[in-house]
Amino acid sequence: MQRLLNKMRRKPLGALGLLIVLALVFVAGFAPWLAPHNPIQPDFGAMLAAPSDQYLLGTDELGRDMFSRLIWGARASLQAGLIAVILAAGIGVPIGLVSGYFRGPLDEYVVMRLTDAMMAFPVIVLALALTAVLGPSLYTAMVAIGIVYAPIFIRLARAQTLSVRETEYVEAARALGNRHIGIMIKHVLPNIASPLVIQMSVSMATAILVESALSFLGLGVQPPTPSWGSMLRIGANYMQDAPWIAFWPGLAIFIAVLGINLFGDALRDVLDPRDR
Amino acid sequence: MLAFFFRRLLGTLPILFLITLGVFLVMQVLPGDPALMILGTEATPEALAAIRERLGLNQPLYMQYLTWVGNVLTGDLGRSMVDNTPVASAIRYALPVTLQISFLAILLALVLGVPAGVIAATRRGGIGDTVASLVGFSCISLPGFWVAILLLYLFSLYLGWLPSSGFVRLHEDWVGSLKSSIMPAIALGLRPAGIFMRLVRSSMLEAMKSDYVRTARAKGLTAIAVTLRHGLRTSLIPLVTVLSVEFAALLGNVVVIDTIFGLPGFGRLIYNSVLRLDLTMMQSLVLIFAVSVIVINLLTDMVYFILDPRIKER
Numbered sequence: 350m351q352r353l354l355n356k357m358r359r360k361p362l363g364a365l366g367l368l369i370v371l372a373l374v375f376v377a378g379f380a381p382w383l384a385p386h387n388p389i390q391p392d393f394g395a396m397l398a399a400p401s402d403q404y405l406l407g408t409d410e411l412g413r414d415m416f417s418r419l420i421w422g423a424r425a426s427l428q429a430g431l432i433a434v435i436l437a438a439g440i441g442v443p444i445g446l447v448s449g450y451f452r453g454p455l456d457e458y459v460v461m462r463l464t465d466a467m468m469a470f471p472v473i474v475l476a477l478a479l480t481a482v483l484g485p486s487l488y489t490a491m492v493a494i495g496i497v498y499a500p501i502f503i504r505l506a507r508a509q510t511l512s513v514r515e516t517e518y519v520e521a522a523r524a525l526g527n528r529h530i531g532i533m534i535k536h537v538l539p540n541i542a543s544p545l546v547i548q549m550s551v552s553m554a555t556a557i558l559v560e561s562a563l564s565f566l567g568l569g570v571q572p573p574t575p576s577w578g579s580m581l582r583i584g585a586n587y588m589q590d591a592p593w594i595a596f597w598p599g600l601a602i603f604i605a606v607l608g609i610n611l612f613g614d615a616l617r618d619v620l621d622p623r624d625r
Numbered sequence: 626m627l628a629f630f631f632r633r634l635l636g637t638l639p640i641l642f643l644i645t646l647g648v649f650l651v652m653q654v655l656p657g658d659p660a661l662m663i664l665g666t667e668a669t670p671e672a673l674a675a676i677r678e679r680l681g682l683n684q685p686l687y688m689q690y691l692t693w694v695g696n697v698l699t700g701d702l703g704r705s706m707v708d709n710t711p712v713a714s715a716i717r718y719a720l721p722v723t724l725q726i727s728f729l730a731i732l733l734a735l736v737l738g739v740p741a742g743v744i745a746a747t748r749r750g751g752i753g754d755t756v757a758s759l760v761g762f763s764c765i766s767l768p769g770f771w772v773a774i775l776l777l778y779l780f781s782l783y784l785g786w787l788p789s790s791g792f793v794r795l796h797e798d799w800v801g802s803l804k805s806s807i808m809p810a811i812a813l814g815l816r817p818a819g820i821f822m823r824l825v826r827s828s829m830l831e832a833m834k835s836d837y838v839r840t841a842r843a844k845g846l847t848a849i850a851v852t853l854r855h856g857l858r859t860s861l862i863p864l865v866t867v868l869s870v871e872f873a874a875l876l877g878n879v880v881v882i883d884t885i886f887g888l889p890g891f892g893r894l895i896y897n898s899v900l901r902l903d904l905t906m907m908q909s910l911v912l913i914f915a916v917s918v919i920v921i922n923l924l925t926d927m928v929y930f931i932l933d934p935r936i937k938e939r
Contacts, residue, residue, distance in 0.1 A: 362758055458639075466643035469915040469922075471877025474895065478651055478911055481899045558768055562881050565770050566896065581771060585885065588778055595778075599771030607766035614762070 363615025369608025377423040386414035388421040389573040397591040407593045409583055415594065418575035419601055425576035426605060429491050429560035429569075430553040436495025437556075438549055441502025446541070448503070449510030450533055456507070464500035472497050472559055480568045487560075487576070490569040494556050505548055509541035516540075543620040550613030554606045561602050577602045626930065633926050637919050644915045645697075649690050652908050697912070703905040705898075712909045715894060722792050722890035726806050726882070727875050730814035731868070738818040739857075739864075742825025747852060749830060757822070764819025769878050773812035773885045780808060790887030809882050816878075817871040824867050828860035835859075862932055869925040873918040 376383060391411040400407040406415040448456040467475075472494070479493035513519060514537065522532045563569035564578025565585075572579060577598040584595025677683050681692055696703065702712035745757035781789035787808055793801035829852070832838060841851045876891070883892030891910065898906035 362755060362762070462639050462643060465640045466647060466915075469640065469644055469873075469918040470911065471873055471914055471918065473877035473880050474911060474914045477880065477895065477899050478907065481902065481907065482651060482654055554766065558766075561768055562770060562878075565881060566884065568899075581768075581774070585770075585774055588774065588782060592778055595771070595774045599768060599774065602768045602771065603763075603766055606768070607762055610762050610766050 360615055360618065362611050363618065366608050366611025366613070366615055369604060370612045373423055373427060373605050373608060376420055377427040380421050380424050384414075384417035384420045386417040388413060388417040388575045397587060397594075399591075400593060406597050407591065409580070409591075409594050410587060413573075413575075415580075415597055418580060419577070419597055421575040422577040422580060422598060422601065423605070425487060425564075425570050425574065426557050426560065426602070429487060429494070430557040430609075432491045433494035433498065433556040433560070434549050434553045436492065437498035437552060438502050438545065440495070440499040441504075442506045442538075442545060444499075445503040445506025445508075446510050446533055446537060449507035450514055450529065450537065452511075460503065460507070464503050467497070467500045470497070472555075473562060476559060476563060477566075477568065480563065485568040485571060487564075487570045487574070490560050490563045493563075494559050498552050498556065501548065501552065502545065505544060506541060509544055510537055513537050513540045547613060547617045547620060550609060550616055554609040554613065557602065557606055557609070629930055630927065633923055637923060640919060641916070644919075645694055645912065646690070648908055648912050648915070649693060651911075652904050653686065693908075697909070702909040705903050705906045707901045707903045707906075712906055715906070716891075716909070716913065719890050719894050721794065722888055723876075723879055723883075723892070725795060725802070726809045726813065726888070726890065727872065727879065729806055729810035730875060731817060731872060733810055733814040734817035734821055734871070735868075737814075738821030739825050741818075742822040742860075743829065743852065743857060745822065745826040746829035746833070747848075757826070761819045761822040761826075764815045764822070766819075767815055769812045769816065770881045770885055772815060773808065773882055776808045776811060777885070792886075792888045792890070805886075805888075809886050809888060812882055812885075813875055813878055817868075817875065820867060820871055821864065824863055825857070825860050828863050829857060832859040862929060865925055865928050865932070869921045872921050876914055876917060 385405070391413055392408065393411070397408060397410055406419065408414055409418070444460065448460040470478075475497045476490065476493040479496065480489050483489040483492065519532060519536050522536050527535075560569055561576070561578030561581070564576045565582045567579070567582060570576035570579050580598035581595055581602075584591075584593075584598065587594050674683075681689055684692070693703075700713065702716070704711050705715065741757060741761070745754050745761070748754050748757070777789055780787040787804055791805060793805045795802045833852075838851060879890060879892035880896050881892070882888070883890045884896055887893075891914070895907065895910045895914075897903070898910060
C-alpha cells in the first residue's frame with residue numbers, strides 16, 4: 350500500500366487516470382440514484398432550454414435533462430467498452446495461445462494470414478459492414494468491435510506464447526508429462542497475462558471511441574436510450590441554438606477515454622518490469 | 626531491392642484472396658434481395674427473374690464470386706444498385722477528396738507530433754514532460770467528431786472564417802481547397818499527432834541511453850546534434866510502422882469526418898451505401914479500403930528496406 354502511494358506520487362497522471370476510472374465506474378453503477386431526472390422523459394415545456402437551476406446542463410431537443418442523460422450515457426459507454434474488449438480477448442487469447450503453443454502450418458498459413466486479412470480492414474469500416482448485416486444496436490456495435498479487435502489479441506497472445514514456450518519451466522512441465530492443455534492454462538497463460546491486460550485497457554479506450562462514433566452515425570445505441578455518441582449526433586443538428594447539447598457528451602467521452610488511457614499507461618509501468 | 630519487393634508482393638496474394646472472399650461472404654449474408662431492392666416490391670415475378678438473370682444472382686455462389694473477382698481485376702466494379710451509376714466513377718470522384726484530407730492530416734500530425742516528442746524526451750521527468758505527456762494522451766483520447774464539431778462552431782459559426790461544409794477541389798481554387806480541408810485534417814490528425822509524440826519520446830529516451838549516444842557526446846558533439854542525428858534517427862523505423870497503422874485507422878475515421886463536414890469523399894460513399902444497403906457499392910468500397918491498407922503496408926516494408934537494409938535477411 351505504501352509502495353502504491355509512493356508510486357502514485359511519482360506518477361501524477363496515473364493517479365489521475367485511476368481517479369477518472371473509479372469515478373466512471375461509480376457513475377455508471379449508480380446512475381439511477383445519481384440522475385436528478387428521468388433520462389428519457391421529455392419536457393415539452395423546456396425544449397432546448399439553456400442550463401439553469403432545474404436543468405443543470407440544459408435540455409435537448411425533446412426537453413430531456415442533459416445532465417441525467419450524461420450520467421446514464423456512462424453506462425452505455427462503459428458497457429460497450431468492457432464487453433467489446435472481453436469478447437475480443439475471449440476470442441483472441443485462446444486462438445493465439447493454442448496457435449503459438451503448437452505452431453505448425455495451421456498457425457503459419459491459416460491463423461496468421463487470417464489475422465493479416467482482418468487487420469487490413471479499418472476498424473470503423475468493418476464495424477460499419479457488420480452493422481449493416483446485423484442491424485444497428487448497441488449489441489451489434491459491441492459484437493462488431495469485439496470481432497474487429499480479436500486479431501490484435503490473437504497476435505499478442507501468440508507472440509508472447511512463442512517466447513514463453515521455450516522457457517525452462519514450460520519444458521520441465523512438459524518433461525513431467527503434463528498434458529498440453531494443463532501446461533497452457535497453468536504455465537503459459539499466467540506468464541503472458543501482463544501484456545494482455547495492458548492491451549485490454551488500451552483497447553477499451555479505443556473501443557469506447559469507436560462505439561461512440563458508431564452511435565454518432567446512428568448505427569450504435571438507438572433512441573431513446575441515452576449514449577454519449579447519439580447525444581452528440583443530436584447536438585450536431587442544434588449547434589446554432591443549443592451548443593451545450595454537443596459540448597457535454599463530447600467532453601464526457603474525452604475524459605472517460607483519457608482516464609482509461611492514463612490508467613492503462615500506469616498499469617504498464619506497474620506490470621511491465623522491463624520499463625521500470 | 627526488386628527481388629525483395631516481389632517477394633513481399635507475392636506474400637500479399639493469399640491475404641488479398643482472403644479479403645475478397647471475406648467481403649463477398651459478408652455481402653451474401655446481408656438481409657434483403659437486391660432484385661427486389663432495385664425494382665421495388667410491386668415488380669412482377671418475370672421482371673424479378675430477368676434482373677436476377679442480368680445480375681447473375683441465379684448462378685451458384687462460387688461462380689458469382691469468380692465473376693466478381695474477374696470483373697474487379699479488369700477494373701469493372703459494377704454499378705450502384707440504388708442509382709445505377711458506375712461504382713468506379715463514384716470512386717474516382719471521391720478519391721482525391723479523401724487523399725487530400727488524409728495526407729494533410731498525416732502531415733499535420735508529423736509536424737506537430739515529432740517535435741513535441743523530441744522536446745518531451747529532452748525534458749524527461751520534469752514538469753514539462755508531464756505536461757507534454759498529458760497533451761499527448763489528450764490528443765489520443767479526443768473523439769475526432771467532437772473536435773470537428775467544436776472547430777465548426779468556432780471557425781464557421783462564430784468567427785465565420787471557414788466554410789462549414791462542402792469541398793473545393795485543388796485544381797479549381799487552391800486557397801479555397803485548403804480552407805475546406807484544414808478543419809477535417811485537424812480533426813483527423815490530432816490522434817496520430819499524439820501517438821507520434823509518445824512514440825518519438827519513448828524511442829528517443831531509449832536511444833539516449835545507448836552506447837553510441839554516449840560516444841557521440843564524448844566526441845564533443847553539441848546536445849542538439851546528438852539529439853537529432855543519433856536520438857531521432859533510431860525512432861524512424863518504429864515511426865514508419867506506426868505511420869502505416871495510423872494511416873489505416875485514419876481511413877476508417879474518414880467516415881465520421883465526411884459526414885460532419887459534408888465532404889464528398891470515401892467516407893460519405895461508404896456511409897450512404899450502408900444506409901441504403903447498396904451492395905455493389907459497399908462491396909467495392911470495403912475492398913478498396915482493405916487494399917489501400919495492404920498497399921500502405923507494402924510501401925512501409927519498402928521504406929524499412931531503404932532505412933535499414935539488414936531487414937532483407939529475414
